[in-house]
Structures are given as structure tokens and as C-alpha cells.
Amino acid sequence: MSASPRPGERLTDVQTATFDALRSAAGAALLAQATAAHGREDEFALGTRLRRDHEPDLVAAALTQARLRARAADKFDPADAERMFFTVDGYEQATRVAVARHRASRLAATLGAGAAVADLCCGIGGDLVELARAGLTVTGVEADELTAAVAAANVAALEVDARVVHGDATTVDRAAYAAVVCDPARRGGRGRVFDPDAYRPPWSFVLSLLAETACVKVAPGLPHERIPAGVEAEWVSERGEVKEAALWSGGLARDGVERRATLLPSGATLTDRDDPGPSVRPLGGYLYEPDGAVIRAGLVTAAAALVGGGLLDPSIAYVTADAAVGTPFARGYRVVDTLPYDVKALRRYVRAQDIGVLTVKKRGVGVEPERLRAAVRPRGERAATFVVTRIAGAATVIVADPL
Numbered sequence: 359m360s361a362s363p364r365p366g367e368r369l370t371d372v373q374t375a376t377f378d379a380l381r382s383a384a385g386a387a388l389l390a391q392a393t394a395a396h397g398r399e400d401e402f403a404l405g406t407r408l409r410r411d412h413e414p415d416l417v418a419a420a421l422t423q424a425r426l427r428a429r430a431a432d433k434f435d436p437a438d439a440e441r442m443f444f445t446v447d448g449y450e451q452a453t454r455v456a457v458a459r460h461r462a463s464r465l466a467a468t469l470g471a472g473a474a475v476a477d478l479c480c481g482i483g484g485d486l487v488e489l490a491r492a493g494l495t496v497t498g499v500e501a502d503e504l505t506a507a508v509a510a511a512n513v514a515a516l517e518v519d520a521r522v523v524h525g526d527a528t529t530v531d532r533a534a535y536a537a538v539v540c541d542p543a544r545r546g547g548r549g550r551v552f553d554p555d556a557y558r559p560p561w562s563f564v565l566s567l568l569a570e571t572a573c574v575k576v577a578p579g580l581p582h583e584r585i586p587a588g589v590e591a592e593w594v595s596e597r598g599e600v601k602e603a604a605l606w607s608g609g610l611a612r613d614g615v616e617r618r619a620t621l622l623p624s625g626a627t628l629t630d631r632d633d634p635g636p637s638v639r640p641l642g643g644y645l646y647e648p649d650g651a652v653i654r655a656g657l658v659t660a661a662a663a664l665v666g667g668g669l670l671d672p673s674i675a676y677v678t679a680d681a682a683v684g685t686p687f688a689r690g691y692r693v694v695d696t697l698p699y700d701v702k703a704l705r706r707y708v709r710a711q712d713i714g715v716l717t718v719k720k721r722g723v724g725v726e727p728e729r730l731r732a733a734v735r736p737r738g739e740r741a742a743t744f745v746v747t748r749i750a751g752a753a754t755v756i757v758a759d760p761l
């Protein structure tokens with residue numbers, strides 16, 4: 359919201375009032391115009407045209423919503439995005455729809471239809487909406503007044519059955535709920551925060567939830583030693599990109615599972631129960647690069663077992679095997695050549711092989727892919743992939759063909 363307060367006014371009151379005005383019949387008509395024209399008409403000209411009939415603050419708010427709706431088509435179903443409301447922060451922090459659906463369906467499957475769930479820290483309602491759509495009886499709690507109003511507007515716009523309360527999640531009586539979901543804010547005044555103690559609400563509150571039946575969304579980089587005993591940690595990636603870790607506790611944790619990697623959209627899942635433990639072996643005819651969720655979950659050896667292979671180095675997330683095995687958990691390559699890491703020799707190889715399009719991947723070595731690519735001067739016609747890593751302590755280049 360772009361309105362600015364007059365002396366004595368609170369910014370949040372002005373923003374909330376502008377947001378309310380946007381939801382009046384006149385505001386809705388203006389927003390519909392702005393949404394329809396976004397991307398088709400120059401925004402400056404559009405703003406000038408709309409300001410002829412509407413207050414500048416309201417026009418600015420409508421244009422911001424139109425811009426965020428267009429952006430949100432990437433994170434939400436486009437049919438939802440064009441009806442939803444956002445704040446910039448709320449959009450950026452919202453859970454992507456595939457991930458929210460995955461979480462909601464696990465909660466509904468475990469708790470049963472209609473179970474009461476509190477979404478503590480519901481933001482603009484990304485998770486909230488999917489929890490309601492999964493058939494749970496959901497109450498969202500949000501401390502920021504405007505964000506809470508936006509969440510309530512999304513519940514109405516998407517016609518889902520959920521309640522939104524403006525309040526402090528840390529004071530909610532959790533006894534009324536079968537489970538709570540919590541997605542603490544991981545942004546401060548200076549951007550993203552990595553220290554869980556700086557989450558809002560802080561880690562101490564998260565720990566109190568994890569002593570009960572809860573699902574808490576955390577950063578994928580959360581150190582494993584922070585995870586309390588008996589809690590299942592699930593790293594989730596979507597189309598190969600790691601999105602989050604979810605901590606499942608109490609009645610939501612699955613017996614005996616400590617670490618899980620889940621890949622969306624397929625839902626393929628791998629756990630520490632599938633992990634036979636470390637196995638290092640020499641390079642075979644195939645190389646596998648595990649999905650980021652598998653790596654974050656510490657399940658590289660579980661992925662290795664799936665392809666009948668082992669690790670090239672105990673501390674590096676590359677797997678090698680003798681056969682080409684299709685698996686969603688790792689990207690496979692056929693090993694074409696193995697070369698010592700020597701830039702001059704690599705340049706000669708690139709020239710001799712007529713390589714022009716060179717992809718450089720690396721793990722466990724201090725090589726900068728961009729610099730190596732420039733140094734070997736790929737000017738030819740063919741495409742190739744160099745995987746730079748350590749084998750038996752020596753920096754090595756594996757020339758690999760994606761399967």
C-alpha cells in the first residue's frame with residue numbers, strides 16, 4: 359500500500375483504510391480495471407488515466423495490487439493470483455502453492471477432515487487457503503494488521519472457509535486445536551535472517567510448538583543440530599529448487615523418521631530409513647547429482663543406494679554407479695572422460711573436442727565455474743559438461759553427458 363500518513367496518523371491505519379477502500383464496490387471496479395490493463399498499457403499512462411476518476415492513493419494501491427497479482431502467477435495458481443490481494447512482504451514470504459498443498463494434504467490425511475488447525479503467523483494466507491481447501495477447520499493468526507486484513511480478503515476472494523484473527527500467535531490458547539502450523543517471519547529490517555533466534559516469533563517459541571503436535575516451516579539451511587529429538591524434518595524442493603524445511607512434531611511426525619526429502623510436483627519422498635549409510639567407491643560409468651532437498655536432508659547415501667552406487671568422496675554430494683538408473687532423486691550423467699584439473703590441458707581438450715557450449719559444475723573444490731569457462735575458451739560447435747570435483751584427494755574434471 360502506498361498511502362502516506364498525515365501528522366498524528368499511524369501508517370498502518372492509513373494503509374488499512376486504503377486497503378478497505380480498495381475492497382469497496384468502487385475500489386473493486388478500479389482494481390479490476392488496473393488488473394486487466396496491467397502489462398497491456400504503460401503503467402504511467404494507466405495511472406494518469408485512472409487518477410482522473412479516483413483518489414491518487416487508491417490508484418497507487420490498485421496499481422501495486424495489479425503488479426503483485428501479475429508476479430504472483432508464478433507462485434500461485436494463475437486463476438487464484440488474479441483474484442488475490444498482497445502486500446510486497448506478504449507475497450515474498452508466502453508459501454508456494456505446490457508446497458502449501460503438500461503440507462495441507464499431509465495434515466488433513468493425518469488429522470482427518472474437519473480437524474481444527476491454527477495457522478500461527480498466517481501472513482497473506484498462502485498456507486491458510488490450502489489448509490482450508492484440504493478440508494481442515496482453520497484459524498489464521500497474524501500480528502500485522504494490514505497483512506491480517508489481506509489474508510481475510512484472500513479467504514473471501516477465493517471463497518474458502520477459514521477464520522482470520524489479527525493478534526499475537528504467542529498468546530493463542532493452543533488447547534483448542536488438534537495441531538498448529540507456524541511459518542515464522544524470517545525477514546528483519548535488513549532483509550533475510552538466517553539465525554533462528556532472530557525469527558519472529560523466535561526459536562524459543564518454535565521449540566514450545568515442537569513439544570506439541572505442530573508443523574513449523576523453517577529455512578532449508580537450518581543446522582540439523584537445532585532439530586529436537588523425535589521431530590521429523592522434511593526438506594522440500596520444487597522442480598529441483600529447495601524451497602523449505604518443515605518440522606513435524608507430536609502426532610504429525612512419522613514413526614522413526616528423522617530426515618526426509620520430498621520432491622514436488624511428483625511427491626517422491628526419501629527418508630533416513632532408506633539410508634544404508636556411507637559407501638565410497640571409484641568412479642563408474644555414470645555420475646549422479648542429487649536433488650538439493652536430498653543433499654540438505656543428508657540423504658545422499660540413500661540416493662546412492664537407489665542407483666546401486668556410492669559416493670566419490672565421503673564429504674562431497676556426487677554419486678557414481680556402473681549403470682544408468684532413472685530416479686527422481688538425482689540427475690544422471692554418462693561419464694565420457696576423466697581429466698586432471700589442469701587449465702592448459704583442459705583448454706587443449708576443449709579445442710580438440712570442438713566444444714563451444716560448456717556447462718561447468720563443481721563440488722568440493724575451490725574452482726569458480728565462470729573463470730574456468732573463460733580460461734578454457736570454448737569456441738567450437740559442440741556442447742559439453744565439466745564436473746569438477748575431488749577424487750581420492752585430487753581435483754579432477756569429469757566430462758559428463760546428461761542422461
Ligand SMILES: C[S@@+](CC[C@H](N)C(=O)[O-])C[C@H]1O[C@@H](n2cnc3c(N)ncnc32)[C@H](O)[C@@H]1O
Nearest residue numbers: 451452453479481483484485501526527541543
Ligand atoms: C513467513 S510469513 C507467513 C507466510 C504464510 N505462511 C503464507 O504462506 O502466506 C510470517 C508472518 O508472521 C507474522 N508474525 C510475526 N510475528 C508474529 C506473531 N508473534 N504473531 C502472529 N504473526 C506474527 C508476520 O507479520 C508475517 O506476516
